[in-house]
Amino acid sequence: xAVRRRGGVQSYPDVPVDLWVTCRKCGGMHYRPEFExxxxxxxxxxxxxxxxxxxxxxxxxxxxxQFHEIDSDITAADPLGFRRPSGSYIDRVAxxxxxxxxxxxxxxxxxxxQGRPVAxxxxxxxxxxxxxxSATGEKITRLFEHALRHRLPVVTVxxxxxxxxxxxxxxxxxxxxxxxxxxxxxxxxxxxxxxxADPTLAGVTASFxxxxxxxxGEPGATIRFAGSRVVQGTLRRRAPVEDHTAEWVLRQGLLxxxxxxxxxxxxxxxxxxxxxxxxxxxxxxNTPAAVRA
Amino acid sequence: MLExxxxxxxxxxxxxxxxxxxxxxxxxxxxxxxxxxxxELEARTADRFANLTPWQRVQLARxxxxxxxxxxxxxxCSDFTELHGDRRYADDPSVVAGLATFEGRxxxxxxxxxxxxxxxxxxxxxxxxHPEGYRKALRLxxxxxxxxxxxxxxxxxxxxxxxxxxxxxGQSWAIAENMARLARLRVPIIVTVIGEGGSGGxxxxxxxxxxxxxxHTIYSVASxxxxxxxxxxxxxxxxxxxxxxxxxxxxxxxxxxxxxxxxEPEGGAHRDFDTAAANLHAALAPMLQELCAQDxxxxxxxxxxxxxxxxxxxxxxxx
Numbered sequence: 144x145a146v147r148r149r150g151g152v153q154s155y156p157d158v159p160v161d162l163w164v165t166c167r168k169c170g171g172m173h174y175r176p177e178f179e180x181x182x183x184x185x186x187x188x189x190x191x192x193x194x195x196x197x198x199x200x201x202x203x204x205x206x207x208x209q210f211h212e213i214d215s216d217i218t219a220a221d222p223l224g225f226r227r228p229s230g231s232y233i234d235r236v237a238x239x240x241x242x243x244x245x246x247x248x249x250x251x252x253x254x255x256x257q258g259r260p261v262a263x264x265x266x267x268x269x270x271x272x273x274x275x276x277s278a279t280g281e282k283i284t285r286l287f288e289h290a291l292r293h294r295l296p297v298v299t300v301x302x303x304x305x306x307x308x309x310x311x312x313x314x315x316x317x318x319x320x321x322x323x324x325x326x327x328x329x330x331x332x333x334x335x336x337x338x339x340a341d342p343t344l345a346g347v348t349a350s351f352x353x354x355x356x357x358x359x360g361e362p363g364a365t366i367r368f369a370g371s372r373v374v375q376g377t378l379r380r381r382a383p384v385e386d387h388t389a390e391w392v393l394r395q396g397l398l399x400x401x402x403x404x405x406x407x408x409x410x411x412x413x414x415x416x417x418x419x420x421x422x423x424x425x426x427x428x429n430t431p432a433a434v435r436a
Numbered sequence: 437m438l439e440x441x442x443x444x445x446x447x448x449x450x451x452x453x454x455x456x457x458x459x460x461x462x463x464x465x466x467x468x469x470x471x472x473x474x475x476e477l478e479a480r481t482a483d484r485f486a487n488l489t490p491w492q493r494v495q496l497a498r499x500x501x502x503x504x505x506x507x508x509x510x511x512x513c514s515d516f517t518e519l520h521g522d523r524r525y526a527d528d529p530s531v532v533a534g535l536a537t538f539e540g541r542x543x544x545x546x547x548x549x550x551x552x553x554x555x556x557x558x559x560x561x562x563x564x565x566h567p568e569g570y571r572k573a574l575r576l577x578x579x580x581x582x583x584x585x586x587x588x589x590x591x592x593x594x595x596x597x598x599x600x601x602x603x604x605x606g607q608s609w610a611i612a613e614n615m616a617r618l619a620r621l622r623v624p625i626i627v628t629v630i631g632e633g634g635s636g637g638x639x640x641x642x643x644x645x646x647x648x649x650x651x652h653t654i655y656s657v658a659s660x661x662x663x664x665x666x667x668x669x670x671x672x673x674x675x676x677x678x679x680x681x682x683x684x685x686x687x688x689x690x691x692x693x694x695x696x697x698x699x700e701p702e703g704g705a706h707r708d709f710d711t712a713a714a715n716l717h718a719a720l721a722p723m724l725q726e727l728c729a730q731d732x733x734x735x736x737x738x739x740x741x742x743x744x745x746x747x748x749x750x751x752x753x754x755x
Contacts, residue, residue, distance in 0.1 A: 220748040222691065223682050227667050246752060277747030284744065306635075306657050308666050311681040312693050315657040316746040318636060319643050322612055323619035323743050330620065346657075349596075349608035349636045354616045368607040369598030370666075387603065397606045 166190055168363060182404045190363040191404050193341055195243070196250040196265040199300055203256060203263065203408050210254035210263070214285050218246035219278045225309040232309040239270045248272075248279045248303070251286040253295065257412035259419070262290035265300045266340075266347075273303035275346055276310045280317025283351060287324035291331055296419040298411060300338045301352045304370070305345025318350035325351040334418035336411055339366050339389065339398070353397075357414050360389025360401045367392075438495050440484065444703065447477050481703050488652070490678045490687075494660055496652040497632050498594075501706040503713065504563075505532050505547030505590040508630060511713035512588075512720070513538045513545065521572060525605065528569030530561045530597070531641075533576045538588065539721050541728070544580040546573045546641055547590030550631065563632070564597040567610035570640050574610075577617050586624040586724060589641040594659050596637030611640040618643035619743065622736060624727035626720060628698070629653045629685075630705075635662070645727050645739050647693075648719060649685035650712070651700040655693075656683035693746055 164178045165171070168190035178185075182202065183192035194202065201207040218236065225232040240246060248270040253262055264286045266273045275283075283299070290297045306314040328335055337355035339348070341364035348368055352358070360366060367387040389401045402410045437445055451473050458466045488496070496502075509516050513536035521527040532549040535542065550563035573589075580587045596607055618625060618641075625644030633642065633655030649655060658666065663681060664673035682688070685697045698719045705712035727735065 216751045216753065217749050218752050220750045222748040223680070225680060278749035280747050281749045308657055308663050308681075310748075311657050311683065312655055312688060312691070313657075313747055315635060315639060316693060316743065318612075319615050319619065319639055320743045320746055322615040323643070323740055326616040326620050327740065345608075346636060349611040350615065351612070353606075353609045353612040368596070368603055368611075395604050395606065397609055 164192075167192060184362075184404055188363075191341065191361045193268055193302060195269055196245065196267040199265045199340075200250070200252075200254070200263065202404070203265075203298070203300075203411065204254040205257065206255075210252050212250060212252035213289060214251055214282050215246060217278050217282055217285075219276050219307075219310075221309075222277065222313050223309070223311050225311070227309070235271060235309070243267055243269045245270055246278075247282055248274060248276070248307075249282050251282050251289075253289070253293075256298070256408065256415070259412065259415060260295055261415065262286050262293075262295045262297045263300075264297070266302045268302040268342075271307060273301075273347075274305060274307035275303060275314060275317050275321075275350075276307035277313045277317060279307070280314075280320050283317075283321040284324040287321070287328045287335075287351075290333060291328055294331075294333060294420060296333055296415045297325075297328060297335045298338065298415075299335065299352065299355070300340055301343045301347050302340045303343060303345075303347040305347055315346070318346050321351040322354055325354050329354075329356065332420060334415060336414060338407065338411070340364050342366070344368075344370055356418060357399045358397070359407070359410065360393060360398045361407075362389060362401055362403060364389045366398075438492070438499065440492055440495075441703075444477065444481055444484065447473065447480070451477065478702065485652075485703065488684075490654075490681075490684055491660075491675045493652055493684045494654055494674075494678045496704050496706075497654045499704065499706045500552055502631055503705050503709045504552075504592060505549045505630065507709055508590060508628075508713055508716065509534075509536060509545055509547070511710060512717050513543070516545070519572075519576065522568040522575060524571055525568045526566075528561075528566045528572060529559055530563050530565045530593075531569035531572055533572055535585075539724065541724070542583075542585050543724075544576050544585050544587045545590070546576055546587065547630070548593040548638070548641070550592055561597055563593040564595060565593060565637060565640070566597050566602055567605040567607050570596075570610035570614050573641055574614050574617055577614070577621055580623050581621050584623060586626070586728060587618075587621070587644070588720070588724075589625065589627045589644065591627065591629045591633045591638045591642055591655070592631035593634045593637045594632055595634035595662065596640065608636075611636045614640040615643050619739065620736060622732050624724065624730070624735060625739075626723060626727070628716060628720070629655050629694075630716075632659070634659045643739075643743065645735060645742070646695045646723055648696045648698055648716075649688065649694050650698050650705060650716070651685055652704050653685055654678075654683040655685075655688055656681050 166185040169188035171187040251264045335355045340361045516536040518534040533546040548563045551557035551560040627644040627647045629649040660674040660678040661671035664677040688694045701708040701711035
């Protein structure tokens with residue numbers, strides 16, 4: 144196992160680094176098995192560490208094996224033939240696919256949440272910073288349309304740097320497209336619950352996520368419209384130092400709830416129960432809600 | 437004056453000077469010279485404007501002398517009554533909105549409003565709308581539907597205002613709510629980019645049945661400076677970003693993301709407001725007529741399908 148040195152923390156050559164986790168927020172060191180058992184919530188500062196899509200699905204659904212993924216074959220095209228100084232967009236996508244074993248920055252599907260089938264879309268931050276390109280927008284739109292056809296409530300979990308610059312205006316239009324799909328779901332009387340995880344920024348904050356019927360923030364998650372680099376590029380001055388955490392956004396009156404990770408599934412289930420139309424299908428028999436709660 | 441306009445402006449001044457000196461009745465020789473110079477100016481202008489770089493188009497789109505929303509409203513519409521305020525927090529002067537008559541029809545007009553002088557730009561926040569600007573727009577969109585009046589919007593913003601105060605008042609929420617409302621609004625909507633179509637701040641007024649762009653305007657996922665800040669980590673690379681983003685009107689027409697490019701007068705809209713507005717009028721009038729004749733359910737479904745189709749993806753074997 145390779146040993147890495149992080150910041151000022153001394154590394155011990157005989158201790159596998161993977162046994163220890165450094166909190167992204169407070170820098171505290173935690174014994175990994177305990178940290179995982181606490182659902183990756185920092186015991187020192189309560190920061191809710193980023194989860195990948197698979198971990199998130201396992202956290203929310205009754206059993207990850209009952210998640211039926213849809214549209215997993217959809218991936219990015221390269222409408223502009225875009226190149227960054229660091230390489231072509233196509234290469235970035237290829238690297239992201241290799242890194243995450245996903246074809247896009249969101250994983251969509253259907254599965255039971257405390258016995259009730261929901262359409263679930265979970266953003267994969269590891270895939271090009273969870274940025275929203277055409278293929279991401281396509282998958283989100285299809286998720287809302289799938290839910291509309293099957294009369295399912297929708298749960299989205301956002302973790303995104305915003306619109307994917309490499310696709311130019313195509314990326315911007317995903318904001319309109321996904322928001323239109325979300326609006327149509329609402330017209331049909333089906334609820335959309337959005338969980339804003341760390342970080343939820345720019346083109347994702349300002350589209351389908353914030354038109355959700357209920358918006359739940361994860362403790363400590365950064366939620367904002369303009370990132371500091373954009374503020375600096377636009378206003379030519381430093382972004383004001385503010386934390387833009389979910390708790391702060393809640394105080395502005397923009398979120399419904401901030402819910403600890405341990406209570407997230409139960410909370411989602413409860414609010415969906417109040418809003419979703421009466422179920423026609425019976426709950427999935429082999430995972431009764433009571434057992435999983 | 438823009439750098440690439442300088443020699444054209446000098447020639448234009450030279451012609452004006454000659455005309456002045458020659459008086460009302462110039463000699464044949466002077467008249468001939470004037471005609472030659474005029475042709476030269478036209479040819480050089482045409483050549484320059486036929487080969488604009490993306491960055492030059494960005495500069496033109498932002499030209500401080502360009503006609504802004506209010507200039508177009510004055511020329512396209514009669515009896516404009518501006519309406520103020522979001523009835524929640526404040527009136528935002530960076531969005532102009534109101535009732536007007538276009539082609540004999542009552543319409544709701546809404547657009548970003550930039551200033552021309554520094555003082556005016558400070559007042560208008562350089563066309564960067566606050567959440568209350570978008571909420572004023574939303575209030576008028578609701579009214580448009582209630583009274584069955586079509587909506588004309590004009591896009592001209594570097595982007596939505598990104599300050600801490602804007603965050604506090606829910607800038608993201610305001611933008612998203614407008615898009616959701618426009619996507620389902622049960623009246624015809626025509627969107628025109630008249631200058632800078634900057635990011636989500638533009639799109640908040642940009643969902644409609646038809647999207648037009650004036651010839652020398654841009655529409656972009658982020659301002660070139662912001663995109664450069666994201667991609668190159670420095671807004672100094674704005675020119676490269678502008679070239680890479682495919683943000684000009686002809687680029688976007690080719691990409692299928694807009695419906696029509698409206699020609700500008702020779703040398704750009706800032707040379708001749710009336711012709712620019714007349715060209716836009718000629719494009720808008722039959723379009724609005726056609727949209728107003730459509731069944732409203734069909735129209736809203738077609739609008740959904742229009743934005744539904746925006747994007748390019750591919751299918752591959754699942755990993």
